[in-house]
Amino acid sequence: MPSQTTAASTAVTAPGATAAPDCADRAGVSQPPEHADEVTERTRAWFALHRRDLPWRDPHAGAWAVMVSEFMLQQTPVARVLPVYESWVARWPEPSALAAEEPGEAVRAWGRLGYPRRALRLHAAATSIVQRHGGQVPDDYEALRALPGVGEYTAAAIASFAFGRRAAVLDTNVRRVLARVFSGVEFPADSLTAAERALATALLPSAQRDAAAWAAASMELGALLCTAKTPDCARCPITELCAWHRLGRPPHDGPPRRGQIYAGTDRQARGRLLAVLRESRSPVGKPALDAVWHAAEQRERALAGLLADGLAVELRDGTYRLP
DNA sequence: GAGGCGTGGAA
DNA sequence: TTTCCAAGCCT
Numbered sequence: 636m637p638s639q640t641t642a643a644s645t646a647v648t649a650p651g652a653t654a655a656p657d658c659a660d661r662a663g664v665s666q667p668p669e670h671a672d673e674v675t676e677r678t679r680a681w682f683a684l685h686r687r688d689l690p691w692r693d694p695h696a697g698a699w700a701v702m703v704s705e706f707m708l709q710q711t712p713v714a715r716v717l718p719v720y721e722s723w724v725a726r727w728p729e730p731s732a733l734a735a736e737e738p739g740e741a742v743r744a745w746g747r748l749g750y751p752r753r754a755l756r757l758h759a760a761a762t763s764i765v766q767r768h769g770g771q772v773p774d775d776y777e778a779l780r781a782l783p784g785v786g787e788y789t790a791a792a793i794a795s796f797a798f799g800r801r802a803a804v805l806d807t808n809v810r811r812v813l814a815r816v817f818s819g820v821e822f823p824a825d826s827l828t829a830a831e832r833a834l835a836t837a838l839l840p841s842a843q844r845d846a847a848a849w850a851a852a853s854m855e856l857g858a859l860l861c862t863a864k865t866p867d868c869a870r871c872p873i874t875e876l877c878a879w880h881r882l883g884r885p886p887h888d889g890p891p892r893r894g895q896i897y898a899g900t901d902r903q904a905r906g907r908l909l910a911v912l913r914e915s916r917s918p919v920g921k922p923a924l925d926a927v928w929h930a931a932e933q934r935e936r937a938l939a940g941l942l943a944d945g946l947a948v949e950l951r952d953g954t955y956r957l958p
Numbered sequence: 959g960a961g962g963c964g965t966g967g968a969a
Numbered sequence: 970t971t972t973c974c975a976a977g978c979c980t
Contacts (some may be wrong), residue, residue: 708976711976712965712966712967712976748965749966750965753977753978783978784977786977788976788977807975857976901962902962906963
């Protein structure tokens with residue numbers, strides 16, 4: 636997102652608003668903004684009619700399946716996640732099955748989803764679940780948050796989607812929706828602010844069931860209609876309640892976000908090297924790695940990075956393989 | 959808190 | 970073709 640320091644800070648937050656439980660005593664309790672109930676109710680009604688039938692939303696999918704999907708969906712589009720998700724949960728239907736494998740198997744099964752450290756973290760999380768939670772995905776936010784690879788968003792998402800808990804689920808979609816509806820700006824700030832947490836908490840319906848439905852619905856609204864580039868306001872259930880729409884959809888006015896380059900970067904080099912390891916069942920020699928990236932200095936830096944991250948290991952004979 | 963970390967589809 | 974980016978996390 637482009638930087639926008641005032642994005643959600645202008646949100647309707649009552650005196651001493653906030654949300655995060657850990658600072659509630661300092662900031663007080665926020666009141667929901669005008670039309671909060673209408674926003675959440677209309678969005679939930681729309682969701683009931685238009686929700687995508689994704690496999691991890693199957694009531695029988697289970698918490699582990701939800702957790703796997705959330706890891707895979709971090710920065711990766713649904714369409715690319717689907718096939719990998721299916722084979723993953725079929726092969727490892729519960730945390731203990733994955734934990735019993737070498738971490739390299741997780742990296743291999745991750746395929747080309749990108750950010751392969753997520754595969755390593757999911758494996759580590761499964762191991763932790765076996766060791767500390769009896770093999771069952773924990774059902775409370777704090778325990779989830781303590782797992783490797785589970786940050787604020789993912790912990791709230793699992794708590795809400797898998798266990799129906801009342802949690803403020805603030806992903807990039809929800810943040811964009813809230814920025815537009817309540818702050819009248821096109822995009823939220825670069826990073827999650829206290830004001831956004833306060834707003835999201837104030838919006839949370841009091842009934843657990845409604846809160847969980849709102850979490851899923853607001854994400855879906857951002858993913859399907861209130862998109863970053865071409866929002867479909869004509870089909871949006873809350874256009875009349877949307878500050879950004881009312882203002883004529885003013886474009887983001889902050890400094891433009893620097894587009895991330897990829898070609899020629901260390902990231903691409905790492906990707907090339909790891910692909911060689913992933914696709915080989917046996918350890919590979921240095922020449923095989925040298926062959927896929929010409930620039931020697933960068934190649935060595937990338938390899939060192941993979942080793943440091945635990946995505947690759949060097950054997951005594953100087954060959955390399957997945958961990 | 960800014961920056962690093964993959965990938966491939968869509969506009 | 971180039972640009973932009975898609976349900977973040979960690980240091």
